[in-house]
Amino acid sequence: MDDFAILRTPAQVIFGTGMASATGSLAAEYGDRALVVTDPNIAGSPGFNSVRTSLHEAGVDVRVFSEAVVDVPESTITEAVGYAAEYRPDVVVAVGGGSTIDLAKVTALLARHPGPLSTYYPVGSVPGPVLPLIAVPTTAGTGSEVTPVSVITDATTRMKVGIASRHLIPRHALCDPLLTVGAPRTVTAHSGMDALAHAVESFMAIRRPAAPSSVLSRPQVGKNPLSDTLALAAAGGICANLARAVDDGDDLEARSAMLYGSLLAGIAFGNAGVTAGHALQFAVGAATHTSHGLGTGLLLPYVMEFNRPARLAEMAALAEAMACTDPVAAVHELGLRVGLPASLAEIGVEAGEVRGLAEASIGIRRLIDNNPVRLDVDALEQILTAAWHGEPDRISAARV
Ligand SMILES: NC(=O)c1ccc[n+]([C@@H]2O[C@H](COP(=O)([O-])OP(=O)(O)OC[C@H]3O[C@@H](n4cnc5c(N)ncnc54)[C@H](O)[C@@H]3O)[C@@H](O)[C@H]2O)c1
Ligand SMILES: [Fe+2]
Known part of the structure; x- marks a missing residue:
């Protein structure tokens, strides 16, 4: 440890x-x-x-x-x-x-x-x-x-x-x-995917060397064993209950599991920080007037795929917690299952806008510098392009 x-x-x-x-x-x-x-x-x-x-x-x-x-x-x-x-x-x-x-x-x-x-x-x-x-x-x-x-x-x-x-x-x-219990279906879906993004992004975030000065100057310090424990439990609980809460808003057991999951994810990312997905949502949300959770949920599988090579052990742990074989595919399918749009194109982003969105996000250093893989505008454009098509596999295909 x-x-x-x-x-x-x-x-x-x-x-x-x-x-x-x-x-x-x-x-x-x-x-x-x-x-x-x-x-x-x-x-x-x-x-x-x-x-x-x-x-x-x-x-x-x-x-x-x-x-x-x-x-x-x-x-x-x-x-x-x-x-x-x-x-x-x-x-x-x-x-x-x-x-x-x-x-x-x-x-x-x-x-x-x-x-x-x-x-x-x-x-x-x-x-x-x-x-x-x-x-x-x-x-x-x-x-x-x-x-x-x-x-x-x-x-x-x-x-x-x-x-x-x-x-x-x-x-x-x-x-x-x-x-x-009264939260509308769309709010439940979007905010639930945001909670999942908090759990997964904080679990896959950068790991920083311990130093009293950086701990005291930063509220969010990167992934660590305490945030990891909470993030993993949150990812499992949210994956098991989000669709249920969206399908039946009166299902108090699913609502309770979701609130507990989002609480754990909040503590995890409140200490570890989130990464590229959140930085990109700030630009996508401003351009498309879509909700925070729609954007972070839609972008999550692409950011996971991009960061996969640096976080293989975390991917394996997520697969176990989320009871799936591939967490990227599972997160992508869950988003579609609860009604997220299939691509950035579907929410009105033009292909010619993608580069500008990448440029608008690169300056959000609090989140960009927390990503486990170093990011530049080209990297952000690659993530956004795959999301524009609605195809997470484009990122793995570009690697081989
Ligand atoms: N501070 C943080 O750590 C943090 C983390 C992630 C996101 N955010 C921010 O939080 C905001 C999104 O918050 P959100 O997803 O909780 O949604 P929200 O607070 O923006 O609310 C969305 C809609 O849902 C309605 N609503 C909420 N709860 C309801 C309920 N129980 N019954 C009926 N209607 C209900 C609200 O009235 C509103 O119309 C964004 O601005 C996002 O950037 C903050
Ligand atoms: Fe968020």
Whole structure:
């Protein structure tokens, strides 16, 4: 075993059906004013109501900001931060998918530290603790309830930017499968494939030499035995349950397994980091206005195939965990089975755009430098071209 491992997590991770009702007691530990961040779809749900009731029963005063928007545009951040400045909460509670939790993270950040938000784009530049955050996810999913990352849309470039700092890890993650039951079929499929991408990309990520300085300066340090254990368990659980959760959204057992898988994958990639697939999705998502999980799920088999020669042992371990002979084929088939588009061409990418997408992704060094095989624009173009055709085998064919 490598004798270097790291695990940064919330102070408390609580998982289980009905656990959303713990929110009130936890929030009351920080004071008597809670800003609850959510979106209009969730605000009227029974799960949201259970959170709100628990806050009320714990004697916590609540102000609800229910205008979270998918992909976290800057205008919404400005609005939420203004709301927080006026209310001066002791604690922030996020109830929603990754977009809502990420909005809550930057709201908690800007409530404690001066803007503009772009000050904190460089990795590890958040100067200290942010307002305490309790994250209650409603998708299975991004894992944002446990990660040091908030992904927002930059107003100038219109590209996604990940703000990464250990100070952005929520103080508590409250994972209640009941809250994911209402997630629509497409959201379930896309966010579930994203969770699988977190598990697999972090398991196949770069391995870095141990050094106290790099550990302290980076929230995500590359694969290590602790992240590997969680990533492998996550990949197995997600593969066994995603199609079930997509086919029957009321299947609480499958929902629970998915939320557990996305939680483990979130802790894994929150420490190890993700790789080329996520960097490429930032460009593909900006160009096609498709969801994060659609892009990361669609691109995953191509990135796996590209990285295969450097990660043969990991491929064998994934095959065992996922109960399949070839993990690349299994991930590709699972994506199609749950309704992902078959290719980048199918989501409107023109063949002539592929090179530009590769060029737009190469600058996302936090993710590009975390890939186990060195990447240049040609390599990214090769991955995207295979995905444009919908044929992972093109990458292996080019190797022989
Ligand atoms: N912070 C991180 O570590 C991290 C990791 C991966 C992705 N992300 C980001 O997270 C975002 C994607 O998050 P997501 O996939 O969770 O989706 P989302 O939060 O963008 O939500 C998608 C849609 O699903 C709806 N929804 C969510 N849960 C629901 C429920 N239980 N019932 C009914 N409707 C529900 C929402 O209202 C919204 O309309 C992207 O911006 C992505 O870049 C962040
Ligand atoms: Fe992701």
